[in-house]
Structure formats: C-alpha cells, structure tokens
Amino acid sequence: MVHMGGSKHLKRFAAPGVWPIPVKRYTWAIKPLPGPHRTGLCIPLGIVLRDILKLGETLREVKFILNSGYIKVDSVVRREYKFPVGTMDVISIPKLNKHYRIVPSNKGMKLIEIPPEEADKKIVKVTTKKTTKGGRTQLGTNDGRSILLDVGQEIRRGDSLLIKIPSQEIIEHLPIVEGNIAIFYRGKNAGTVGEIVEVSDLVKISHDGHIYSGLKDYIMVVGRDKPLIKVNGA
Numbered sequence: 001m002v003h004m005g006g007s008k009h010l011k012r013f014a015a016p017g018v019w020p021i022p023v024k025r026y027t028w029a030i031k032p033l034p035g036p037h038r039t040g041l042c043i044p045l046g047i048v049l050r051d052i053l054k055l056g057e058t059l060r061e062v063k064f065i066l067n068s069g070y071i072k073v074d075s076v077v078r079r080e081y082k083f084p085v086g087t088m089d090v091i092s093i094p095k096l097n098k099h100y101r102i103v104p105s106n107k108g109m110k111l112i113e114i115p116p117e118e119a120d121k122k123i124v125k126v127t128t129k130k131t132t133k134g135g136r137t138q139l140g141t142n143d144g145r146s147i148l149l150d151v152g153q154e155i156r157r158g159d160s161l162l163i164k165i166p167s168q169e170i171i172e173h174l175p176i177v178e179g180n181i182a183i184f185y186r187g188k189n190a191g192t193v194g195e196i197v198e199v200s201d202l203v204k205i206s207h208d209g210h211i212y213s214g215l216k217d218y219i220m221v222v223g224r225d226k227p228l229i230k231v232n233g234a
Contacts, residue, residue: 030059030082036144041186043102043109045073046081048091052111053100055093070095074143074165075120086143087185087220088122088231090114090165103231104183105191114230121229122165123174125185125220129157142185142220160221162228172228174221176203181223183231187214193222193232 030044049055049062049071056062059081065071066079072092073085085091087109091100099119100111128140137149141161147168149155160174174180176196182205183193194207196219204213222231 036084036086042084042086044081045071045078045083045085045091048085048102048111049081053091074122076166088124089143090119090122092119101230103191104185105232106189108190112230112232118229120164121162121171123160123162123220123222123229123231126155126157126159126161127217129155158216158219174223174228176216176219176221179224180221181225181227182219182221183227184212184214184218185220186218189214189218191232193227196221 030046045066046059046062049065050057050059055065063081066081069077069079070093071078072094073083074090075092085102087102087104089102091102091111092098097116099114099116101114101118101122102109103112124141124143124145126139127142130138132138132148136151137153137155139147139149139155141147145168147161147163147170153173155161155173156175158176160176161170162172162174163170176182176199178196178199180196181193182196182203184190184205189212192205192207192212194205194212196203197206197211198204199216201216202213203216203219204211205219222228
C-alpha cells in the first residue's frame with residue numbers, strides 16, 4: 001500500500017500500481033480524496049477520464065467535463081476530479097449512452113464497457129456487520145456503503161449483494177459458499193473468476209481446470225452458476 005502523506009500532490013512514480021497510467025507522461029498524478037474506497041484500492045476520477053477513457057487531454061478539460069455534470073458514478077453526478085473510484089463502481093456518461101465498470105485484473109484495475117441495463121446495478125461485498133440501537137442489522141460494504149437490513153434478513157460478513165444504485169435496494173444475496181461464482185478482487189490472483197470449491201480460512205476457486213486460493217477478504221461473490229453482471233472484458 002502506498003503512503004500518500006499530507007501533500008496535495010503525488011509523484012507519478014509513487015502512485016499505486018493499480019493505476020493504469022504511464023510513468024513518463026505526467027510528472028504529477030492526481031491524489032485521491034478520502035472516500036468510499038481504501039487508499040491503494042482506488043483511482044481518482046480525473047485519471048479515469050483523462051488517462052483511461054481519454055475524454056480530455058488536460059486536467060483543465062477534465063474539470064470542465066465534470067463541472068458540467070456530464071459524469072455519474074454509481075448513478076450520482078460527481079464533479080470532483082479527485083473523487084476516488086474503485087472495484088465494481090459504475091461510471092456513466094449519459095450524453096454518450098456509455099457505461100463502464102471498474103473491475104480487478106492481474107495488472108491492476110481496468111475499465112470495461114457494460115450494457116445500459118447494468119448501469120443501475122453493482123455488486124458489493126459485506127465487510128462489517130453490527131446491530132443498531134433499534135435492533136436492526138447494519139451492514140458495511142467494501143465501497144463504504146451502510147445498508148440496513150429488514151427484520152429476518154440473514155446476511156453474513158463476506159457475502160456479496162447485488163444492489164440497485166443509488167437506492168441500495170438489495171436485488172440478490174450472494175453467500176460465500178461452495179458452488180457460487182466469485183472473483184479475486186485483491187491479491188496476486190486479482191481478476192480470476194471461477195467456481196468456489198472450498199471455503200475455510202482460505203477460499204479456493206476453480207478456473208480453467210486450475211485451483212486458485214486466497215484470503216476470504218480477497219474474494220467477492222458475483223453469481224451462482226454464472227456472474228449476474230459483467231465482471232471482465234470477455
């Protein structure tokens with residue numbers, strides 16, 4: 001993990017390896033603001049627009065696009081070029097009818113284009129669980145969300161949820177159990193998608209005849225017999 005310190009700027013060579021930007025093109029990278037994703041697991045929105053989608057050649061052009069309200073993240077207009085985006089976030093450009101999802105890969109984060117019907121959906125991983133004063137269960141997710149469950153809903157830490165955005169309505173609960181489909185979203189196997197074949201302290205996933213294992217915290221369940229949304233470039 002990269003320590004960003006208190007500086008307002010970030011040398012390009014010190015930027016996290018998950019950022020798919022060239023080292024030599026810019027001396028300074030954009031430092032992300034504190035936000036829904038952990039430092040080292042996010043990319044500033046300005047870098048996505050300038051360096052990946054190439055919607056502007058300069059930061060000034062990117063700021064104009066954002067200030068005009070042309071960009072949505074998870075169905076909410078974002079105007080801050082330092083806003084951090086991360087795994088499974090949906091970036092939409094309504095005027096172009098283009099939608100993209102940030103997904104993990106073994107070379108860091110990447111963007112894939114997704115169909116319009118998926119633009120209001122995303123998968124989140126349950127990372128915390130606690131009981132509120134009113135007796136309801138409150139879930140925390142990998143992207144900083146807080147979701148209150150209805151009475152009787154039983155969801156465990158480590159499970160995933162397919163939700164509507166921005167309402168956070170739960171469409172489907174995806175438990176971390178054998179037989180379900182999962183993706184490594186952190187670690188050396190990031191981007192690998194396959195069937196869960198064993199769940200213990202480590203989770204094992206079968207992909208193309210090979211078995212990959214990793215920490216439970218590195219796994220995100222994305223479907224039952226197949227992913228419920230597009231999670232790779234295939």
